[in-house]
Amino acid sequence: MKKRIVKWFLTISLVLTGMAAFTSETQAAYSPYSVESSVKNAWNNGTAQLGSKSSSWTSGKRIVYDVYSKKFDKNGYSIVTGDFDGENKKYLRFYGWSVLAGHKHHTASNQSTHIVLKKVGSNTTKIYGTKQGTWDATKDLEYNSQGSGLYNRCPNSAVNKNNLDCNMEYNDVTFTAYIPLDDLFEEKFDPAQWAMYLVKRVDKQIVYTPLIVPFDFNEVGFNGGKVGLTSGVDANKLRMNDYPVLRRDYPRQPAKDTPSLYFKEGSYYTRIDADESDTAIWYGVSYGGTKKWANTTYWTFGGDQAVLKYVPPYPNLYGGDTLIQDRNGKDVTEFEYGEPVTVRGYVHSDTKIGNVNHTHLLNGKSQGNIRTADYPDKTGSTRIITKTYTDLMPGTYKVKAHADYDNKIKESNKADNYSKEVTFKVKPRNLYGAETKVYNVDNQEQYKFELGIL
Incomplete structure (x- = not known):
């Protein structure tokens, strides 16, 4: 559920105008180069913890996220011009959300999301901050939803709780990422690839995970070449990572209206649909000839770690x-x-x-x-x-x-x-006379002769 009425206005505005149409970005208070020192230090000294959607609810490392395929940008991502550091540069912009599920209540002030890129074949690493949004995922991640309101809310001081015990609030968890392409792909004719990670901080807990996107994004033009974001050929394979998870007939179907039939934990399913109408994406999978739904929290993405790659133009x-x-x-x-x-x-x-x-x-x-x-x-x-x-x-x-x-x-x-x-x-050949000479029988030049004598 969205937090304020203003979010409904934002949704309508985005539908009417289309975020992909904006090609110039100016943010007064935000810059992708503003990286939190705690996140930077944790990454560089190796104290950031590796997590995943399959981590336990009580570990503090169950990192849940989505990258939207079309919610705010019909293409999933766009290349925009930004002046975040006082200089116009090209940025790859995409949208998503992230939480540490079950760890703590998420508020507007106790969390952040960063994107880390590591150059393939090199130790070069770049860290960029994202712009925090105001959309909430509380109702999307609520276990045993009964309709309006939050069922069985965790106490304010609760830490690392299974959602079977109580439900956390996840407020202001969306983000917009701006990745400076000019920093990553400096040479027009040099191909390059960067492996992508997502880092989530909630208070002092810092967890990272390889970024995987279960969608195929079209390549976009950059500097005469093309930039693409991909997680490989198995990106549409989803593995159920928890139990009990209801097989819902439609996204966000209340538990009280859903038959007590569950997905099988550890089984793989093929994604055939996705619903991005709220914060967390709900995925529809093929199940016995029908389509059944569960939210992203319970799906571990197949495919490989997302790679941001640049394919240069041919020379000329x-x-x-x-x-x-x-x-x-x-x-x-x-x-x-x-x-x-x-x-x-x-x-x-x-x-x-x-x-x-x-x-x-x-x-x-x-x-x-x-x-x-x-x-x-x-x-x-x-x-x-x-x-x-x-x-x-x-x-x-x-x-x-x-x-x-x-x-x-x-x-x-x-x-x-x-x-x-x-x-x-x-020019054509030019034949012209110079002089004429007369010779006698002795081959001597002569111009006067006796009659009858040559």
Whole structure:
């Protein structure tokens, strides 16, 4: 049940406007970089306790959470621009809720949720705080609900209680996470993956768990590549982790209206539906040809630990200018017949690329491999594809350089692999008289002769 009437207004507003439409975030009091020192220290020195949904109710480590697939964002998550630290950056924003079930009453001031990311193949770790929300999970997690009100409420001082003994209040347990993508994926063309953890603090109790999401989220574009969040192929498998848990016919069906039929503890079920209308997600599973429901507290997610991954774009080769020069390196467009013509086509890359073959297209005809070259710089390189032509017949020519003409390189755009096409002309042959000489029979030059004598 939601805590205040204002939450109903928030729900209607989100439905009407759509949270995914917002692409700019400004939070005056919140920053993902504001990490509680107790959480940071507990993580770094190893005193944070590993918990799960399968931990006992009385251990203080039964960490229960959901990441919403569509409640506040129709895509589950979005990339937004934020200025939390005074500088505009790109953030991956998603929504969820979390509790330490059975540990203590949760209030607006005694809890926090953090997201930890550990780079795959590295010891590099990042910790980010989340923005606390105002939605409650008390009624969703209530055991033996009889309708309105909280059944068998735990005393205020109660700690680590089984929900069969009494029910805790879970107030203000939703969160919004902002993960700075520019911090995680600094290099446009470097793939990277980060394993994700959720850390929950209630007073001094700090518990973490590998984050698993039982949904398939679509990849979203970032920096020319794509960012994705996934928990693998078995994410829709759910294991019942407690007993007795009623097989409800619909989400939040009161216990008094539900037949005394229970899920089997330890059995796996296939998720076929989910209800995100309140705070805790209720999952509908296939059961004997029907659909039965239980709330997320009792389902341990299948699948693997969620990984936030970046798939970079393919590199790109793109053409620049084409220069036509004479034997003196002067830019000209007309040549005498037989005069050498030098063509220089400029080709650029946006990152490091190796072993690229280049040619010229002369009046549309490839001139064979003119140069094989590497582009060694991660930030981009330039290569000049040069050939001197000495046997061109008179006529008009169009020429340009062509990178990767043999199509061996995977690129983001093949259409711009050409330098600028330019035109030049070779003039026709010019035959002209110089002088005429006359020779006698002795092959001597002579211009006066006797009549009849040559």
